[in-house]
Amino acid sequence: MLTRKEIEKQEYQILAPYATKSARTRGRVHKEKEHAYRSAYQRDRDRIVYSTAFRRLEYKTQVFVNHEGDHYRTRLTHTLEVAQIARTIARALRLNTGLVEAIALAHDLGHTPFGHSGEDSLAELMAARGGFDHNSQGLRVVDILEKIYPEFKGEFRP
Numbered sequence: 787m788l789t790r791k792e793i794e795k796q797e798y799q800i801l802a803p804y805a806t807k808s809a810r811t812r813g814r815v816h817k818e819k820e821h822a823y824r825s826a827y828q829r830d831r832d833r834i835v836y837s838t839a840f841r842r843l844e845y846k847t848q849v850f851v852n853h854e855g856d857h858y859r860t861r862l863t864h865t866l867e868v869a870q871i872a873r874t875i876a877r878a879l880r881l882n883t884g885l886v887e888a889i890a891l892a893h894d895l896g897h898t899p900f901g902h903s904g905e906d907s908l909a910e911l912m913a914a915r916g917g918f919d920h921n922s923q924g925l926r927v928v929d930i931l932e933k934i935y936p937e938f939k940g941e942f943r944p
Contacts, residue, residue: 793825802880815929827884834891839927840865846899861894868893896923 794809801807808825821829834840843862872890876883897920898904909918 787823790821790823790825793823793828797882800880801882805879805881806885808882808884825884827882827888831884831888831891834888834895834928837895837928837932839895839932840891843894843897846894846897847901861897865891865894892924892928894920894924895927896920896925898923 790808794807797805797807797809806827808827811826814826820826824832840862843865844860846861847859869887869890872886873883875881876886898908898918900907905918905920912918
């Protein structure tokens with residue numbers, strides 16, 4: 787069985803010199819014991835997949851289409867496709883696939899329902915308070931709103 791330490795050692799042999807290595811993470815806001823078999827970035831990826839915010843992507847449309855038939859696009863299907871493409875590119879460029887997958891899977895967590903038109907409307911309504919940006923909202927979702935563990939109440943304050 788491949789351990790986390792072995793994974794981290796292999797990264798120095800396989801990944802490009804410019805790739806972010808799992809052993810060189812900047813740490814975590816909430817201290818946690820290292821996992822025996824998963825790197826920090828693999829754990830981040832897994833947390834995203836099991837998060838409520840990620841599951842909600844299933845109910846957000848990617849684009850408005852005719853819903854007749856069984857082929858319509860949601861943020862979830864789009865995100866899974868983005869993650870697959872990102873993983874392929876990361877592997878080809880010898881980047882950290884755990885980190886790249888985590889980024890790809892989280893990239894739409896802050897989107898509003900109703901696609902970009904919903905975000906545009908919200909940005910207009912929130913203009914007096916700095917507007918709205920789905921990337922900033924995505925960070926707010928994972929740092930403040932998501933409450934996954936008893937020891938992590940979703941109350942990150944830098």
